[in-house]
Amino acid sequence: MKESQVINGWMREGERKGELRQAREILLRGLRGKMSDPVPEDVRVVIEGTYDLDALNCWFDVVMQTNSLEQFRAAIHPPP
Numbered sequence: 001m002k003e004s005q006v007i008n009g010w011m012r013e014g015e016r017k018g019e020l021r022q023a024r025e026i027l028l029r030g031l032r033g034k035m036s037d038p039v040p041e042d043v044r045v046v047i048e049g050t051y052d053l054d055a056l057n058c059w060f061d062v063v064m065q066t067n068s069l070e071q072f073r074a075a076i077h078p079p080p
Helices: 004-034 041-048 053-065 071-075
Strands: none
Touching: 004 053, 041 053, 041 071, 053 071
16 A cells, blocks of 8 residues: 555644644643743743744753743743
8 A cells, every 4th residue: 555645744743733732731731830830821822832842842941950930931032
């Protein structure tokens, strides 16, 4: 049976969306547990609007390394 490139593309896209959703959920859970429950709206909006898996993973590392919501905000809103 021949593989469909279109279907394979859909599957990859679905996997990527699942990875992003999971990374966001883990990051938000970490923030709630260590820094702020509920997560401030401005922070939640940035996390939920991010499609960069590497950035989400980096931000999770920041959560693990600090207890400061202000340091986390600085990581997600770097100065220009």
